[in-house]
Amino acid sequence: MVLLPAVLCYSQDFYVSSRATFYASPDSLGNPTGACGFGEYGRTVNGGEVSGVSRLYKNGTGCGACYQVRCKNPQYCSEDGAKIVVTDYGEGDRTDFILSLRAYTKLACPNMAAELLAYGVVDIEYRSIPCQYPGSNLMFKVHEHSRFPEYLAIVILYQAGVNEITVVEVWQNDCQQWRGMRRAYGVVWDMANPPRGALDLRFQVTGSAGVKWMQMRNVIPSDWKAGAAYETGIQLA
Numbered sequence: 001m002v003l004l005p006a007v008l009c010y011s012q013d014f015y016v017s018s019r020a021t022f023y024a025s026p027d028s029l030g031n032p033t034g035a036c037g038f039g040e041y042g043r044t045v046n047g048g049e050v051s052g053v054s055r056l057y058k059n060g061t062g063c064g065a066c067y068q069v070r071c072k073n074p075q076y077c078s079e080d081g082a083k084i085v086v087t088d089y090g091e092g093d094r095t096d097f098i099l100s101l102r103a104y105t106k107l108a109c110p111n112m113a114a115e116l117l118a119y120g121v122v123d124i125e126y127r128s129i130p131c132q133y134p135g136s137n138l139m140f141k142v143h144e145h146s147r148f149p150e151y152l153a154i155v156i157l158y159q160a161g162v163n164e165i166t167v168v169e170v171w172q173n174d175c176q177q178w179r180g181m182r183r184a185y186g187v188v189w190d191m192a193n194p195p196r197g198a199l200d201l202r203f204q205v206t207g208s209a210g211v212k213w214m215q216m217r218n219v220i221p222s223d224w225k226a227g228a229a230y231e232t233g234i235q236l237a
Contacts (some may be wrong), residue, residue, distance in 0.1 A: 036062075060186045072122070078108060096124075140232065
């Protein structure tokens with residue numbers, strides 16, 4: 001792995017006022033078919049405390065971002081609120097967050113979740129925070145729709161810190177140049193006719209410190225398989 005140069009982590013110190021609502025699911029967790037393309041990971045990551053967003057989706061670059069969200073009614077709302085991961089796109093009634101039921105109930109003080117649910121939509125304040133995945137490194141999953149060897153799509157998982165991945169490229173050894181992958185949607189990047197052999201990847205990371213590049217050798221093996229996930233051994237923060 002080559003870091004060009006070091007990626008710095010930052011968070012947002014101020015809160016932004018908005019509104020939030022929730023969506024129901026059989027298990028109170030996230031949506032496995034969310035617009036970010038996370039699949040089952042998007043249902044269970046962060047204990048299912050996840051959210052769909054509208055303005056913060058940012059054409060998919062906002063997927064995987066983490067926020068602290070707290071509601072503003074002191075009678076019902078806890079001081080810390082919920083720390084959520086963006087896994088989907090969703091629009092509501094002037095809302096920035098459509099929370100999973102598990103995340104929405106975390107906004108409430110103990111034994112006050114039913115009262116908060118009765119409101120349906122609540123005034124909130126939120127701020128960007130670093131994502132944290134103790135024990136998990138950055139991972140590339142080969143999307144289930146990939147077809148070896150002619151079509152490769154990857155999903156980036158466990159992206160820690162406060163960073164947006166804006167470009168992903170694959171090294172083409174026969175012509176000695178980097179080939180860009182296409183952001184298909186959300187966190188899904190794809191390419192037709194990928195290079196043969198183990199794949200070197202690099203990606204552009206945007207944060208408060210500016211634009212940085214990270215480069216990894218042989219991160220995806222030559223015999224990659226649809227649905228398989230490959231750990232990088234590194235984290236962004």
